[in-house]
Amino acid sequence: MLGRREVFRKVTGSCRSALRLVRAASSQAEVPLTAEHYAVKRGDYAQLTELDVQEFHSILSEGEGGGERVVSDPATVAPHNVDWLHNVRGQSQLLLRPRTTREVSRILAHCNNRRLAVVPQGGNTGLVGGSVPVFDEIILSTSLMDKVISLDQTSGVLVCQSGCVLETLSNMLEEKGLIMPLDLGAKGSCQIGGNVSTNAGGLRLLRYGSLHGTVLGLEVVLADGTVLNALSTLRKDNTGYDMKQLFIGSEGTLGVVTAVSILTPPLPNSTNVAFVGCAGFTEVREVYTKAKTMLGEILSGLLSSWTERSWTLC
Ligand SMILES: Cc1cc2nc3c(=O)[nH]c(=O)nc-3n(C[C@H](O)[C@H](O)[C@H](O)COP(=O)(O)OP(=O)(O)OC[C@H]3O[C@@H](n4cnc5c(N)ncnc54)[C@H](O)[C@@H]3O)c2cc1C
Numbered sequence: 001m002l003g004r005r006e007v008f009r010k011v012t013g014s015c016r017s018a019l020r021l022v023r024a025a026s027s028q029a030e031v032p033l034t035a036e037h038y039a040v041k042r043g044d045y046a047q048l049t050e051l052d053v054q055e056f057h058s059i060l061s062e063g064e065g066g067g068e069r070v071v072s073d074p075a076t077v078a079p080h081n082v083d084w085l086h087n088v089r090g091q092s093q094l095l096l097r098p099r100t101t102r103e104v105s106r107i108l109a110h111c112n113n114r115r116l117a118v119v120p121q122g123g124n125t126g127l128v129g130g131s132v133p134v135f136d137e138i139i140l141s142t143s144l145m146d147k148v149i150s151l152d153q154t155s156g157v158l159v160c161q162s163g164c165v166l167e168t169l170s171n172m173l174e175e176k177g178l179i180m181p182l183d184l185g186a187k188g189s190c191q192i193g194g195n196v197s198t199n200a201g202g203l204r205l206l207r208y209g210s211l212h213g214t215v216l217g218l219e220v221v222l223a224d225g226t227v228l229n230a231l232s233t234l235r236k237d238n239t240g241y242d243m244k245q246l247f248i249g250s251e252g253t254l255g256v257v258t259a260v261s262i263l264t265p266p267l268p269n270s271t272n273v274a275f276v277g278c279a280g281f282t283e284v285r286e287v288y289t290k291a292k293t294m295l296g297e298i299l300s301g302l303l304s305s306w307t308e309r310s311w312t313l314c
Pocket residue numbers: 015016019084119120121122123124125126127130131132142162183184185186189190191192193194195196197198199200201202203251252253255256257258
């Protein structure tokens with residue numbers, strides 16, 4: 001029997017190595033510019049000026065590391081212009097790294113007034129190019145928004161900023177006998193805000209359900225800088241419209257997620273993993289049906305792979 005960590009490493013490792021090979025095959029400079037590769041037209045947005053950059057400096061000048069949070073050095077911005085798979089490349093000249101919701105709000109209010117385009121970026125592990133600019137959009141990175149706001153060990157409700165890395169949260173919870181309801185191969189880099197914005201599934205979905213169920217509340221900054229506080233920690237909340245659902249999976253098109261309230265279940269006392277050899281896909285389906293019937297809600301995931309291809313059912 002393999003230990004839990006070993007198993008996760010095996011399951012996610014093969015996927016990661018395949019993706020790493022794809023990445024290694026092209027350097028950032030070789031990645032085609034999205035604007036040249038696809039027939040897309042830049043929207044009617046303003047061009048960034050020195051006055052805009054000065055405004056961002058004044059917004060992000062407070063607190064520690066003020067200057068470094070307005071990044072225009074091309075070498076530093078370059079990796080943020082390229083997606084994880086090295087498929088698409090934008091031409092942003094500016095990366096902003098807020099630490100607080102108020103800073104995000106002031107940045108977006110300014111961009112909205114000036115008609116400057118913005119792309120939110122979490123861990124930049126998305127596989128569909130949504131986290132990088134298409135043209136010269138300003139990149140708004142949440143990577144410095146990495147604070148845990150509260151953890152109620154009785155209810156298991158965790159509230160944190162959106163830039164917390166999934167693996168960091170998992171490790172922190174594990175020490176307290178809790179578990180994140182999602183786990184995926186990109187956990188060392190992806191952020192909870194990115195997970196919410198992509199409605200990430202991952203390896204624990206069969207057991208704990210999708211983020212539409214486990215996310216209890218969100219704080220989001222809308223395009224004009226308005227802060228929408230829907231950061232409920234209540235599990236049984238049947239009051240009015242459930243606004244947060246609109247933002248789960250909306251890939252930053254409706255606003256920037258700045259904080260997340262999420263239900264974290266108890267860490268299971270034991271984890272068992274079975275490797276089953278199947279003759280074909282029909283048998284895989286039979287194993288899946290049987291496992292669901294016999295194991296019920298304790299089944300966390302079922303990953304199926306063979307020599308040439310692999311697919312997940314979890
Ligand atoms: C090895 C590997 C394994 C993966 N496994 C899975 C898997 O099992 N299941 C799965 O669903 N995905 C998987 N992915 C894809 C990816 O990791 C997920 O989509 C992840 O949720 C993205 O998080 P991120 O922080 O990297 O977001 P990013 O890639 O930075 O952004 C993704 C999208 O969300 C938007 N966004 C990011 N942060 C915010 C925010 N705070 N507010 C508003 N919008 C925001 C971006 O604009 C972009 O549109 C995998 C990727 C890799 C590389």
